[in-house]
Amino acid sequence: MKSVLTKTLLPLAGLLVAIFLWWLGCWFLARNTPIAENLSPLKAFPVLFQLLGDSLIWEHTVTSLKRVLVGLGFALAIGIPAGILTGVSWRFARATGPLFQFLRMISPLSWMPIAVMVLGVGDAPVYFLLAFAAVWPILLNTAAGVAQMDKNWLLLSRSLSATPWERLTRVILPAIAPHILTGVRLAIGVIWIILVPAEMLGVSAGLGYFILDTRDRLAYHELMATILLIGFLGFLLDYLANRLRRIWIAN
Numbered sequence: 001m002k003s004v005l006t007k008t009l010l011p012l013a014g015l016l017v018a019i020f021l022w023w024l025g026c027w028f029l030a031r032n033t034p035i036a037e038n039l040s041p042l043k044a045f046p047v048l049f050q051l052l053g054d055s056l057i058w059e060h061t062v063t064s065l066k067r068v069l070v071g072l073g074f075a076l077a078i079g080i081p082a083g084i085l086t087g088v089s090w091r092f093a094r095a096t097g098p099l100f101q102f103l104r105m106i107s108p109l110s111w112m113p114i115a116v117m118v119l120g121v122g123d124a125p126v127y128f129l130l131a132f133a134a135v136w137p138i139l140l141n142t143a144a145g146v147a148q149m150d151k152n153w154l155l156l157s158r159s160l161s162a163t164p165w166e167r168l169t170r171v172i173l174p175a176i177a178p179h180i181l182t183g184v185r186l187a188i189g190v191i192w193i194i195l196v197p198a199e200m201l202g203v204s205a206g207l208g209y210f211i212l213d214t215r216d217r218l219a220y221h222e223l224m225a226t227i228l229l230i231g232f233l234g235f236l237l238d239y240l241a242n243r244l245r246r247i248w249i250a251n
Contacts, residue, residue: 022040022041023041026039027040035220038220039220039224044228045225045228047221047222048225048228050225052229057210060205060206060210061233063205063206064195064199064207067127067130067198067199067206068130068195068237070123071126071127071191072134072184072187072188072191074134074135075130075131075134075135075138076184078139079135079136079137079142079183079187080138080139080142082139082142083139083142083143083145083146083183084143084168084176086100086142086143087142087144087145087146088146100139103136104136108130108198109198111128111129112125112129112197115128115201116201116202121201122203123203126199126201126206129194129198130198133190133191134187134188134190134191135187137183137190138180138184141182141183142176142179142180142183144179145175145177145180146176149172149176150175153171154171154172157171178245178249181241184241184245185238185241185242185245188237188241192233192234192237195208196211196230200212207229210226211223
């Protein structure tokens with residue numbers, strides 16, 4: 001009984017309180033700013049269900065998810081090798097540490113004008129911004145995983161005449177996989193936050209583009225419904241990433 005209370009009822013109660021406070025805030029604002037009534041949950045939830053029945057919103061959603069996967073793919077392709085090299089080579093770690101920390105602290109969105117100038121308008125600058133945002137949690141978590149490895153495993157693999165490729169694929173990667181998956185989960189959260197403003201770079205599809213479109217049409221009830229959809233999709237992506245990490249650890 002206690003388990004049901006803590007796992008189901010308490011989160012549900014928290015959501016209901018948040019929705020009530022949301023409605024109360026909109027009601028209070030609407031007394032002086034009538035347009036705020038369109039942001040109320042009484043308007044947003046019905047419109048959200050209408051949007052879910054419209055193929056157009058799913059086209060925008062699929063486009064955004066594709067950009068997330070591509071950006072995450074680039075981040076993995078860069079972050080995992082760099083993280084492994086940082087973990088196994090103290091010289092590389094010493095040489096690149098200040099540079100990585102410096103770059104990590106630059107907001108990805110500050111690169112937007114340069115990305116458009118160099119890569120043009122379209123998907124390319126969006127991919128760059130997402131990959132730049134996602135690479136750091138993957139790199140740092142991978143390096144931490146290598147640093148925490150039992151070095152006796154590497155010594156044993158060398159004594160068994162394992163090749164560098166065999167040491168990488170059969171010793172290092174399986175050992176650091178939980179750390180990589182933790183980095184992926186963090187990276188997905190960062191990507192999802194950066195995605196919406198990144199899709200305001202002149203692309204013609206995506207959830208960020210749809211947000212701008214609703215604003216331009218003064219369709220604030222659709223804007224609020226889209227925000228809810230973005231939050232739900234982000235929650236679902238985080239849940240799936242965390243679930244994958246737990247399954248790997250359990251096995």
